Amino acid sequence: MIHVEHVSKTFGTHQVLGNVDFTIKPGLMTGFVGGNGAGKTTTMRILLGVLDPSEGRVTVDGSPITPAYRAGIGYMPEERGLYPKMPVLEQIVYLARLHGVSKPAATAKAEELLERLGLGERMKDPLESLSLGNQQRAQIVAALTHNPHALVLDEPFSGLDPMAVENTLEVLRDVADTGAPVLFSSHQLDVVERLCDELVIIADGEIRAAGSRQDIRDANTVPAWDLHADADTGWVRGLTGIEVTEFDGGFVRFRADSPQAADTVLRQAIERGTVHSFTPVRPHLTEIFQEVIR
Numbered sequence: 407m408i409h410v411e412h413v414s415k416t417f418g419t420h421q422v423l424g425n426v427d428f429t430i431k432p433g434l435m436t437g438f439v440g441g442n443g444a445g446k447t448t449t450m451r452i453l454l455g456v457l458d459p460s461e462g463r464v465t466v467d468g469s470p471i472t473p474a475y476r477a478g479i480g481y482m483p484e485e486r487g488l489y490p491k492m493p494v495l496e497q498i499v500y501l502a503r504l505h506g507v508s509k510p511a512a513t514a515k516a517e518e519l520l521e522r523l524g525l526g527e528r529m530k531d532p533l534e535s536l537s538l539g540n541q542q543r544a545q546i547v548a549a550l551t552h553n554p555h556a557l558v559l560d561e562p563f564s565g566l567d568p569m570a571v572e573n574t575l576e577v578l579r580d581v582a583d584t585g586a587p588v589l590f591s592s593h594q595l596d597v598v599e600r601l602c603d604e605l606v607i608i609a610d611g612e613i614r615a616a617g618s619r620q621d622i623r624d625a626n627t628v629p630a631w632d633l634h635a636d637a638d639t640g641w642v643r644g645l646t647g648i649e650v651t652e653f654d655g656g657f658v659r660f661r662a663d664s665p666q667a668a669d670t671v672l673r674q675a676i677e678r679g680t681v682h683s684f685t686p687v688r689p690h691l692t693e694i695f696q697e698v699i700r
């Protein structure tokens with residue numbers, strides 16, 4: 407398990423990370439979500455050793471991360487690093503060889519990954535002749551060809567079409583299934599919500615929420631219910647332990663101090679007429695995200 411432990415970072419007098427603390431668990435895909443300038447790239451650079459933290463440290467299974475461990479991470483930096491004029495396959499094999507992979511093994515792996523990401527026909531073409539989305543796919547392959555034991559990917563899905571997102575997801579999932587911790591950043595919560603097992607939400611250089619989707623939902627959900635009835639539901643406003651948040655004739659959304667208070671609403675609604683539905687409100691993760699990054 408990789409642990410970013412109480413990391414702070416200051417550039418001059420500008421603190422961009424404050425006590426950032428989260429884990430990336432083996433075998434799971436962790437989505438690192440935050441708006442522009444939230445601190446995702448800075449955190450990833452510290453994880454990779456490109457930047458030093460002002461405070462805190464990164465550990466792997468409880469010990470400080472080593473250069474050897476870092477060298478075995480598949481890293482896709484924010485500033486994409488491939489050579490525009492060099493053929494795609496050739497440079498991916500070259501980069502894998504720098505990691506100590508033999509030429510035949512690197513070639514076989516790169517060809518397999520390029521095929522899976524739909525670049526089978528373009529392997530011999532110079533990178534610059536590919537569309538931006540296809541260059542992005544090549545970058546992903548470059549991060550994976552040296553059989554990394556962990557992945558740290560900065561915005562791997564940005565600019566990919568839906569099919570490429572699915573193919574990339576499958577490839578990343580295969581790496582996670584080998585027991586590797588996988589971290590990828592994104593500012594597209596809808597994508598991350600669907601793709602990852604765990605989420606880390608950052609805003610203004612601070613972690614605002616972390617854990618599984620369910621953990622984050624449970625921790626940030628105020629119990630609320632929706633009631634749809636035939637008759638006007640204005641009477642709900644007068645009940646103790648109930649706070650009405652939305653109301654429109656036969657519809658009311660309310661928060662309840664306890665499940666018993668919510669039951670009372672249902673009982674009274676049935677006594678007053680026909681109840682069409684009575685359901686707990688499950689906020690979408692996107693709504694929670696908007697709330698926690700405020």
Ligand SMILES: Nc1ncnc2c1ncn2[C@@H]1O[C@H](COP(=O)(O)OP(=O)(O)OP(=O)(O)O)[C@@H](O)[C@H]1O
Pocket residue numbers: 417420422440441442443444445446447448449484593
């Ligand atoms: N070398 C630097 N010197 C000064 N400030 C920096 C430096 N690098 C990053 N910052 C600042 O740190 C903050 C966090 O930036 P960072 O790139 O980590 O955010 P991000 O979450 O990756 O954003 P984005 O999604 O826009 O890439 C920003 O305010 C940025 O201007």
